[in-house]
Amino acid sequence: GQQLNQSPQSMFIQEGEDVSMNCTSSSIFNTWLWYKQDPGEGPVLLIALYKAGELTSNGRLTAQFGITRKDSFLNISASIPSDVGIYFCAGQLYAGGTSYGKLTFGQGTILTVHP
Amino acid sequence: SAVISQKPSRDICQRGTSLTIQCQVDSQVTMMFWYRQQPGQSLTLIATANQGSEATYESGFVIDKFPISRPNLTFSTLTVSNMSPEDSSIYLCSVGTGGGYTFGSGTRLTVV
Secondary structure: OOOEEEEOOEEEEEOOOOEEEEEEEOOOOOEEEEEEEOOOOOOEEEEEEOOOOOEEEEOOEEEEEOOOOOEEEEEEOOOOHHHOEEEEEEEEOOOOOOOOOOEEEOOOEEEEEEO | OOOEEEEOOEEEEOOOOOEEEEEEEOOOOOEEEEEEEOOOOOEEEEEEEEOOOOOEEOOOOOOOOOOEEEEEOOEEEEEEOOOOHHHOEEEEEEEEEOOEEEEOOOEEEEEO
């Protein structure tokens, strides 16, 4: 089946630094999603990407859908302590008339921000 | 986006027993999804639950172990049957909304 390789596995940064993480896949996806998970909570959607080459921002977050449809990256600029958490990429492949298909998740990036 | 209420939020269970997890959505949705997140791991899809039909299970997950009900468009349950310590995980339900997916806050299950 499809597999996502997410890197890095963990990052330790100083407040104010920029962060970059990425996901690569062995096969294509129609949609790339980026989620953040805080302890004791479910993942919360940060950014959704629907077209190859698409670059989308959400505040200090920027994500891109790779033109090959097999990769995506997420950047966080000027990190703050509340950015701490686990970040997951997820790819979706759907077909036919349905709007929703199965999500495949990356392994996650654990982000620690030192004040 | 949809708001999901999932309960219980956590439980400690004896091996060999079963636990039923409930997922309530504040709007009608066609598809609901159940995921498992083992300690320190990513999310793995268990099954997709459509109202009015049997759930579709992913490879490695079977109905006898994880029976699912979907009685209407706003509610679903997942049962973890005959539990063993290896079933200790976070179980999350999810629905598709506006091109993305919304997740419940999860049920943290510990089997002793």
